[in-house]
Amino acid sequence: MTGHVLTFTGTALVAVYVLDAEGAELRLAETVRNAGRSYALPARYPLSGRSPVTDAFHDGRPLWLTPTELAAYGPTGPTTPETPTTPGVSLGVLPLGGDGKGLGCLVVVDEAPDGIDADRRGFIELYAHHVAAGIEAAGPQALTQPHPDLPGPTLDRLRVGSFVLHLGSGRMTADTQVLELFGIAGEDFDGRVETLLTVAVPDDVPALMSVLEPDVLTSGTAQLEFRIRRPNGELRWLGLRARVETGPDGTPRRMLGVVAETSYLRPRADEVSLVQRLSAALAGATTVRDVGRAVVGALRDPLGAGRVAVAEVQADQLVVGVLSPAEPAAWPEVWRSAWRSEWPEPPSHALPTLAEALREGQVSIWPEGSALEPGLAGIGPGGLAVLPLPADGRIVGVCLIGWERRHEFGPEERSLLTATAGLVGQALVRAHALDAEHELATMLQRSLLPRKLPELPGGVAVTRYLPATMGLEVGGDWYDVIPLADGHVALVIGDVQGHSAAAATIMGQMRTAIRAYAVEGHPPDVVVAHANRLLVGMETDLFATCCYADLDMEEGEAWFVRAGHIQPLLRHPDGTTEELDVEGGPPLGVVADAEFPMTAAGLSSGTLLALVTDGLVESARLDLDEGVRRARQALARADPADPGGVADELLGGHSRRDDDVALLLLRYDGMRVRPTRASWTVWRLPDAVMHARRFTARTLRNWGLPDELDVALLVTSELVTNALVHTRGEVRLNLTLTADRLRIAVNDPSPRTPVKPATVDWEATGGRGLLLIEAMSQTWGSVPLSGGKQVWGELSLSSPREEPPSGPPPEEPPEGPTDAEDEPWTRGARGRRGRRARR
Structure with a gap:
């Protein structure tokens, strides 16, 4: 096949030299001769020597030599058995591989006494490009093996044909190899370009026409790969390289082209x-x-x-x-020495190659x-x-x-x-x-979620949040754990529609609003209804789903409200699971006057409560029912002693997520020692503080807390005095005893939060109440209540109680003055109260 090209161009020999592995010399890889020719070329050309082959390789440009010019190089060219020195032939040397690749050289020997003419040079240059592509794909070792058995395009494997397109007449002269590549019989070819285009794949015809149509041709070299469909249905890739010759006036005159099969370059x-x-x-x-x-x-x-x-x-x-x-031992020392974190970071200068x-x-x-x-x-x-x-x-x-x-x-x-x-x-x-x-996006999302969860009496709460991996915009999933009064805790999980900054903004607003409504003391249905009206009033196109649970940590009683959200999941102590049937209302932000019914459920010690968003149990590849079934299975096989492990088990296998995933998990243990409570309404009498102190003293003695009595009476005095002096309306004193602390709280009808003075004039008659409370209490604070507030202080017990106190509740003191058991403290309280009233 290559011999046919040699005949077409009139050359007597074609040879390929490739660069050896050491880069020291060019070695003869393959030679193809025309019939009856006995020319031979040297087996190698050292790059340090001077010869036509090395000169062309170094310069990176074709070298065309006449017999006279070739003889000037000395005995470095072709020889024959009869002529050991260079005979009177012309030589062409074409470097293979552009862009500094330096693959080798293509050498042609021609018997023309005046050198290889321009027409044949054009064909040979085009042919050289295909040879270079083949060698680059196969690798020089495919040609330099003593007995090459590697796949690749050696010279006699290349299927190359040539054609000439006369632009003035539009007629084409093509050799038999071109016609064979196109699958057209010689007698069926009429010399028209359109005949070749009929076998091309329709999608590739426009590219072919841009090269072969006479009315769109321009000067220069063009190349492309295209597909043809042979008569037997076989799809074949062909590569075309063509060069347009122009006349003296710059008008395109004819096109010289080479067509080669390039299927071997296409991947299997x-x-x-x-x-x-x-x-x-x-x-x-x-x-x-x-x-x-x-x-x-x-x-x-x-x-x-x-x-x-x-x-x-x-x-x-x-x-x-x-x-x-990923093991350091599997990598060289340069990599191991740079292994300072999860992966090594070697400097590139340590690897010069x-x-x-x-x-x-x-x-x-x-x-x-x-x-x-x-x-x-x-x-x-x-x-x-x-x-x-x-x-x-x-x-x-x-x-x-x-x-x-x-x-x-x-x-x-x-x-x-x-x-x-x-x-x-x-x-x-x-x-x-x-x-x-x-x-x-993740940083923004996490900044809107709780940084840490509060410690809960009688339970352990854990959360997980995973942003979506199939997309980048921040989502609207949120969760919250809100401690409430009287041993209650609110568990909230929700999801704002969509993934955008707007969804994240709405999420932050809804979380803040629900927390505020819950802390004010509203029941669950009112909390969710208020949040719904707030979202409707924002006039946004987004809606949100939510599940809210108010859990009494003492009794294990829970009240659930659901607004378009997924049902809660329960794991009972015996390992059985349940999808809790909570009656639901519409999503938040849809109907302003929507009702949100409450559903009650009892939790026994050891129960796991899971609140999730739909990203955990539903996706484009996972049906909701199947996702809930898998979540229940994960809950059933998990160890409830490790709530964090249970949460991780629920998230297992979610490496690719279409949506955010939020999970709130609570293990309800119940309180080891249930809180004991006592309360008393403070009447606005001249000796009201004394009666409040008497009630506190009786209660603490009944509870067996004589060591905490003095501090508790002082805190009671200050809390009740502040409420009576600075508010109007009913004041109520509440005492709560837990296993390790005593809580003294006073409710009043004023919503104003007490402010601790920054500086105190010690000659003044007031202003030291909050400072005393802060000094004597382990912690203190103020929380809003519906229609007022509660100010409280907590005292640590000197010895934690194992059992709740027994005995009858303390008797309520009479309304009038009585014998004070704690007369010195009583006089002090009355004196301070009087001075504050005068102020």
Whole structure:
């Protein structure tokens, strides 16, 4: 087949020289002669010497020599058995491989006494491009093996044909090889371009016409790959390279073209599927680590590689995203010494060969035994491929693939690695940007959620929040745990529609509003109704779902309200699970006057209560019922002794998420020692503080707390005095005893929060009440109540109680003055109260 090209161009011999592995000489790889010709060429040309072949290789430009010019080089050209010195022939030498690749040279010998004319030079140059492409795909070793058995385009494997298109008449002269490549019989070809276009795949016809149509031709060289359908239905890839010659006036005169089969350069079906799988995996990669995992999963096992590394290039540093295997012992010392965190970050100057490959930006392959520094040789002792990852006109990363045993690099694999590098580079840039955006979105989301959960008497609460991975915008899922009065706690979970900054804003507003309504002391249905009216009044197009639970930690009684949200899940102490049937109302923000009924449920000690958002149990690939079933199974098999482990078990397998996932899990244990409470209405009498102190003293003695009596009486005096002096209306004193602390609280009808003075004039007659409360209490505070507030202080018990106090409740003191058991304290309280009243 190559001989046919030689006949067409009139040359007597064609040979290919390739650069040896050491880069010291050009070695003769293959020779094809015309019939009856006995020319021979030297087996090698040292690059240090001077010859037509080495000159053309060094200059990177074709060299065309007449017999006289060739003779000036001395005995470095072709010979014959009869003529040991250079005979009177012309020589053409064409360097193979542009852009500094330096693959070798194509050498042609011609018997024309005046040198190779321009027409034949054009054909030979076009032919040389196909030879270079074949050698680059197969690798020089495919031609330099003593008995080559590697696949690849040696000269007599190349299927090349030539044609001339006369632009004035539109007629084409094509050799038989062109017609055979197109699948057209010689007698059926009428010399018209349209005849060739009829067998081309319709999608490729416009590109072919842009090259072959006489009315759209321009001067210069054109090349393209296209597909044709042969008569037997076979699809074949052809490559066309053509050059337009112009006349003296610059008008295109004719086109010289070469057509070659390039099917061997196309990836096989299994390689196409590999690239498709990699592309699909990279499409869903939103982090740099996801990109690395996709590359490892797509390439390591199919290629039989021992090691794969994917890293970003940042300044002089390689920022590794994924190493496989991930054990430091599997990597060379340069990598182990830079292993200061999860992955190593070796400086690129420690790997000079790698740095050079990154500067060149070309896929580099080193076979077994290549002279590499230890940091690279240890990655692939049987062969190493370095894939610079290009994107946006620069090298953004690198992928290293190493083999433990001898690995032969075929042309298909080279094409595969080149295609892979481009895909991974673009995915790496995209993932790097998404990483930054996702980090910002996650930071915003988490700033709107509780930083930590309160400690609960009689239970343990844990939460989990996972942002969506299939998208970057912040979501509207939220949760909250709100301690309430009298041993109650509110558990809230919700989800605002959509993923956007607006959804996150609404989420933050709804969480704040529900917390405020709950702390004010409203029942669950009122809390949710108020939040609904608030969202309707915002005039937003978004709505929200919510599930609210008010749980009495003493009795285990819970009241649930559901607004368009998923049902709560329960795990009973015996391991059985249940989807709690909570009567629901519409989502928040839909109907202003919507009603939200309450559903009661009792929890026994050891029960797990799970509130979730739909991202956990529903997705495009998971039906809601199936998702709830899986969540119940995970609850059933989890160990309730570890609530955090239960939460992780519920989230298991959610590596790719279409939606945010929020989870609020409570293990209800019940209180070991139930709180004991006593309360008394403070009458507005001259001796009201004394009666409040008498009530506190009787109660604490009845509860067996004589050690805390003095401090408790002082705190009671100050709280009650402040309420009577600064408010109007009913004042109520509440005492609560838990296992380790005493809480003294006073309710009054004023919503104003007491303010502790910044400075105190010690000669003044007032202003020290809150300072005394703060000094004597372990903690103190003020919470709003419906129609007023509660100011409280807590005292730690000197010895925690194991059992609740027994005995009858204390008697309520009479309304008038009586014998004071604590006369010194009583006089002090009355004196302070009188001075404050005068002020």
